Amino acid sequence: MRAPVSWIREYAALPAGLGSAELAAKLTALGLKLESLERPGAEITGPLVIGRVLTMEPEPQKNGKTINWCTVDVGDANGTGDPQGIVCGAHNFAPGDLVVVVLPGGVLPGGFEISARKTYGHVSAGMICSSRELGIGDDHDGIIVLPADAGEPGRDARPVLGLDEEVIEFEINPDRAYALSLRGVAREAAMGFASSYADPCNRPVPAANDDGYPVLVEDPAGCPVFVARTVTGFDATAPSPDWLQRRVRLAGMRPISLAVDVTNYVMLETGRPIHGYDGDRLRGPLVVRRAATGERLTTLDGVDRELSTEDLVVCDDSGAIGLGGVMGGETTEMSDATSTVVIEAAHWDPVSMFRTGKRHRLTSEAGKRNERGVDPTICEMAADRVAELLTTYGGGTVSPGVTVVGTPPTAESIRIGYDLPGAVAGMPIDSETVVADLQAIGCHVERDSDGVDGVGGVTVTPPSWRPDLTDPYDLVEEVVRIVGYDRVPSVVPVPPVGRGLTRDQRLRRRIGRTLAALGCVEVVSFPFVGDEAFGALGLPDDDPRRHTVRLSNPLSTEKPQYTTTLLPGVIEAAGRNLGRGALGVSLFETGTVAIPTDRGPAPIYGVDRRPSTAELEKLFEAIPAQPLHLAAVLSGEHDPAGWWGTGRDADWSDAVEVARELGRELGVAVRVEQAEQMPWHPSRCARLLVAGADRELELGFAGELHPHVCHAHGLPRGSAAVEIDLDVLMSRALDVRPAPEFSLQPVAKEDVALVVDDGVPASVVEAALREGAGELLESIRLFDVYTGPQAGAGKKSLAFALRFRAADRTLTEAEAGAARAAAVASAASAVGAVQR
Amino acid sequence: MSGPNTDYDPVEVTPLQAEQVAAMRDDAVAAFAAARDLDELKLARLDHAGDRSPLALANREIGALPPQARKEAGQRVGEARGAVSRALAERTAVLEAEAEQRMLEEETVDVTLPTGRRRPGSRHPLTLMGDYIADLFVAMGWEVAEGPVLEAEWLNFDALNLGPDHPARTMQDTFWTDPADDHLVLRTHTSPVQARTMLSRTPPIYVICPGRVFRTDPYDATHSPMFHQVEGLVVDEGITMAHLKGTLDHFAQQMFGEGITTRFRPSYFPFTEPSAEVDMVCFVCRGVPGAVEDCRTCRGEGWIEWGGCGVVNPRVLRACGVDSERYRGFAFGMGIDRSFMFRSGAEDLRALLEGDVRFASAFGTDW
Numbered sequence A: 001m002r003a004p005v006s007w008i009r010e011y012a013a014l015p016a017g018l019g020s021a022e023l024a025a026k027l028t029a030l031g032l033k034l035e036s037l038e039r040p041g042a043e044i045t046g047p048l049v050i051g052r053v054l055t056m057e058p059e060p061q062k063n064g065k066t067i068n069w070c071t072v073d074v075g076d077a078n079g080t081g082d083p084q085g086i087v088c089g090a091h092n093f094a095p096g097d098l099v100v101v102v103l104p105g106g107v108l109p110g111g112f113e114i115s116a117r118k119t120y121g122h123v124s125a126g127m128i129c130s131s132r133e134l135g136i137g138d139d140h141d142g143i144i145v146l147p148a149d150a151g152e153p154g155r156d157a158r159p160v161l162g163l164d165e166e167v168i169e170f171e172i173n174p175d176r177a178y179a180l181s182l183r184g185v186a187r188e189a190a191m192g193f194a195s196s197y198a199d200p201c202n203r204p205v206p207a208a209n210d211d212g213y214p215v216l217v218e219d220p221a222g223c224p225v226f227v228a229r230t231v232t233g234f235d236a237t238a239p240s241p242d243w244l245q246r247r248v249r250l251a252g253m254r255p256i257s258l259a260v261d262v263t264n265y266v267m268l269e270t271g272r273p274i275h276g277y278d279g280d281r282l283r284g285p286l287v288v289r290r291a292a293t294g295e296r297l298t299t300l301d302g303v304d305r306e307l308s309t310e311d312l313v314v315c316d317d318s319g320a321i322g323l324g325g326v327m328g329g330e331t332t333e334m335s336d337a338t339s340t341v342v343i344e345a346a347h348w349d350p351v352s353m354f355r356t357g358k359r360h361r362l363t364s365e366a367g368k369r370n371e372r373g374v375d376p377t378i379c380e381m382a383a384d385r386v387a388e389l390l391t392t393y394g395g396g397t398v399s400p401g402v403t404v405v406g407t408p409p410t411a412e413s414i415r416i417g418y419d420l421p422g423a424v425a426g427m428p429i430d431s432e433t434v435v436a437d438l439q440a441i442g443c444h445v446e447r448d449s450d451g452v453d454g455v456g457g458v459t460v461t462p463p464s465w466r467p468d469l470t471d472p473y474d475l476v477e478e479v480v481r482i483v484g485y486d487r488v489p490s491v492v493p494v495p496p497v498g499r500g501l502t503r504d505q506r507l508r509r510r511i512g513r514t515l516a517a518l519g520c521v522e523v524v525s526f527p528f529v530g531d532e533a534f535g536a537l538g539l540p541d542d543d544p545r546r547h548t549v550r551l552s553n554p555l556s557t558e559k560p561q562y563t564t565t566l567l568p569g570v571i572e573a574a575g576r577n578l579g580r581g582a583l584g585v586s587l588f589e590t591g592t593v594a595i596p597t598d599r600g601p602a603p604i605y606g607v608d609r610r611p612s613t614a615e616l617e618k619l620f621e622a623i624p625a626q627p628l629h630l631a632a633v634l635s636g637e638h639d640p641a642g643w644w645g646t647g648r649d650a651d652w653s654d655a656v657e658v659a660r661e662l663g664r665e666l667g668v669a670v671r672v673e674q675a676e677q678m679p680w681h682p683s684r685c686a687r688l689l690v691a692g693a694d695r696e697l698e699l700g701f702a703g704e705l706h707p708h709v710c711h712a713h714g715l716p717r718g719s720a721a722v723e724i725d726l727d728v729l730m731s732r733a734l735d736v737r738p739a740p741e742f743s744l745q746p747v748a749k750e751d752v753a754l755v756v757d758d759g760v761p762a763s764v765v766e767a768a769l770r771e772g773a774g775e776l777l778e779s780i781r782l783f784d785v786y787t788g789p790q791a792g793a794g795k796k797s798l799a800f801a802l803r804f805r806a807a808d809r810t811l812t813e814a815e816a817g818a819a820r821a822a823a824v825a826s827a828a829s830a831v832g833a834v835q836r
Numbered sequence B: 001m002s003g004p005n006t007d008y009d010p011v012e013v014t015p016l017q018a019e020q021v022a023a024m025r026d027d028a029v030a031a032f033a034a035a036r037d038l039d040e041l042k043l044a045r046l047d048h049a050g051d052r053s054p055l056a057l058a059n060r061e062i063g064a065l066p067p068q069a070r071k072e073a074g075q076r077v078g079e080a081r082g083a084v085s086r087a088l089a090e091r092t093a094v095l096e097a098e099a100e101q102r103m104l105e106e107e108t109v110d111v112t113l114p115t116g117r118r119r120p121g122s123r124h125p126l127t128l129m130g131d132y133i134a135d136l137f138v139a140m141g142w143e144v145a146e147g148p149v150l151e152a153e154w155l156n157f158d159a160l161n162l163g164p165d166h167p168a169r170t171m172q173d174t175f176w177t178d179p180a181d182d183h184l185v186l187r188t189h190t191s192p193v194q195a196r197t198m199l200s201r202t203p204p205i206y207v208i209c210p211g212r213v214f215r216t217d218p219y220d221a222t223h224s225p226m227f228h229q230v231e232g233l234v235v236d237e238g239i240t241m242a243h244l245k246g247t248l249d250h251f252a253q254q255m256f257g258e259g260i261t262t263r264f265r266p267s268y269f270p271f272t273e274p275s276a277e278v279d280m281v282c283f284v285c286r287g288v289p290g291a292v293e294d295c296r297t298c299r300g301e302g303w304i305e306w307g308g309c310g311v312v313n314p315r316v317l318r319a320c321g322v323d324s325e326r327y328r329g330f331a332f333g334m335g336i337d338r339s340f341m342f343r344s345g346a347e348d349l350r351a352l353l354e355g356d357v358r359f360a361s362a363f364g365t366d367w
């Protein structure tokens, strides 16, 4: 909402010396937030005066242009009283016209200094200005020609141009629709400075009669009040008066024609949107009803719309001629030929306005006000004001007929205790203040006691322009904002003892730190994916990860789905880093993915009570499962080469290690087995499993990315990735760890090399050794894998280091040897291992 | 030196003359001193302290002396040998120290060589910021509450006094799931966590809810369809706006430094009444006009818009089953991304979301 300060002052008798910045600050403190303070003329300094063109000599130039050599009467403004000689390139004026002249010494916006200078063979002493040069418009086709009564030559041109005006632009919250009018802004300003206030809506109106334009409201709930007035013999081509155009322009709207400007002006003044019909084009009575099925209407913006049966329309015998309260129709639009104007000032149901605006994606100044709630009692007054302005400036007469259909809804009264505002604010607010503040915003206040000791309270009837005031707490806000939010004290509340972070919250932090310790950098990606991303991961068509929650209004049609896997985000980020020159990258992301339930739709309950437990259960069930995932990508250089020796690139094992390391950190044994799963290399993919309560749970997958996937994402071949379900991992995390016991006896070390078939997993051989080695085995570590002629074709040799230790004694060579032999025997029988 | 001793046996051995023993001793000491390293010392030792050294030979000859001369000669040779071995030990210690010193010098490395054999990892600054905020409140006895990103429409809107036709719904451009009548949204704020908390717990409630939220905003330097919010909710007996102010003043100081206070401006949120916008004193210019020339952080206003807050609307309490006569609440919410950008001076929101390791790596693993 843009409010010219002079307009505010018309209704609010603000202190004379009050600056606009101070005014804006006060209104901001009251809840009308300053968006910007504009001073259109602030950049113009020096003499800017009204001039009368005395002579103009067109002089063709060699460059094909014609300039005008003018003499201009600028009164005494030039100090001599002689006509001023000025060269002007525009042609849209004639001798005798009043124009705007900036004299030497003046400065125009952009720091453009004016001086007398030689040009086109003359000394041009100043400039005749266009609105663009003054920074008040884009019109550069010609200079400004002022109305004939604009003033005497030599007078300051600023007031005529509105350049001495200041405009405060406010951001108006949806609950303060009354402030979408000068009436409302001025009321707040007057209240803020305890100044007197003259309500522009306070004007006598003629009584309703049966002679007005016939109106039939079929849907009084949708349109509780409909007022119609008629102006006849009107000259639609008459210009809007300068002052009105200026105010409309300063308020941010474009002057169009007298009829349009007047309706806009009255809307700005009162907050009440008005519609004007070309009375000569109306056929029969106006009818307000909901649109019929399939009904269409071309609105003023030229859009042909199919109407919904919920849309309120104004009709005549020809059918729908306007979307009531939102936008008029083309067929009855006023034109230059309009001589009869039927003025509609109607109160509309805000909910219907909101729905219609949303349905048709229509935002208009009228709709914005109607959907937020306009004072329903001012329809007659606003229509009368429009009729007055139209006839004042466009001639014609106001017909005596006054149609008023319906009665404005009345506000419900609200009871609050005197003590409530202070109790909510946390500071003392006495009962007199409560009463005075509520009266200041226009409430009718009835005391039920004198309020001594804060006992008792008031019954409050909000004013007609405050439909937002419905609850006691709404009144609390009014009182507290007038007392001043800045007076609310600062007191830290003391909660009962807390329990700190939850188990999962602590585990998640630990997981993040563990990954960082592994050298991974955390990233945050958008969770939106499309089939393209799944395709790039090589997911088969029936892969469950392709079964997603879809968005009905995605930002990008290529990514309309909420992801089921975090891999696309981290893989893309890895590609981006490598593309930007990183030699290698290790990234991780944790975040929720979404698995559709087929238990929708989610119910919508009332809000007057808590839904029952069963109802809540139904609600929660309809929400997609959103397990917390972790994905990591390790690509390119993993350890750099340096003076210490060679480096190495990341490989499949780094990805598996991520999962294993998390398992170690959380005290969960992660079992690894060979698997095939896209987007991993079919021969270098590990399924990760953890023990559950009664069966093994799948944690996720890790390994080398499929060469196609690497290629598609610009990653070097061999890049590795892991994705696991952290909810599964965290559910198995060890909460209480027993203190370890360990022996101080000497260790006995035994190495064994076993030859097994190529296809035998090392983990199986290790398990067999472990099984056979018995209790004396302290640890076992695979330290070498050999394939080659010495192992034999189709065979591999695995070398393990075994460490034996007893709790109570030094092991003899014989004891250690026996344990070793038992381990080897176990491996031999389990997988046919042969000792090398 | 003793003079000729006529009592001596005529076969008295010349080398046992005092002068000669002294000479042997002096030769040995001189040879040790002349040794420049342990190898030379070893040779000198063999020459002067070894089995074939003059003193060793002299010692052997003592037995051949007449008994009356043995004692004196033995004493003389013994003293000389003692002196030689002391000299040897001293020289050995000196040369060993020198040798060690030389070895240590030879082992000199260039300690300015690069040492990073491992790329450091890091957590995302938004994660760190969220944890930091959570810790601030946990330290006050609050708890951290969470909820899902894909949320029921009823919890995201209706329960928070945003009815289906509430104009404020258009203020938050919402991502809906398909079909839209499934009544599921990507939560537009973390406020549904407040509703969930009130639905699942009984007051007193003191919770902080950091989380990811979505709006259909374009993606540019200051907007993103996905961002992070933190909301606080308190429901208890006797809660007032003063408690809200006290909490936010404390929060602002912990986040942005001593002396950073907040200011309330009346505003509108459907879930609070009264409602306020929270501004905080600009932590760059401290709200002192002119303290920082052309303060870019607050554009010279001295205040920075930080978030929204208010007293929980009793309608919300009722929808969530809280006795609104007995309990009152307050709630506040602010952007984590925005707060982070303030703190770190980051100027482009997109840097947070494109995963360039150079960005997150700058922030380490904890605040």
Ligand SMILES: [Zn+2]
Pocket (backbone or CB within 6 Å): B282, B283, B284, B285, B286, B287, B292, B295, B296, B297, B298, B299, B300, B301, B302, B303
């Ligand atoms: Zn500042």
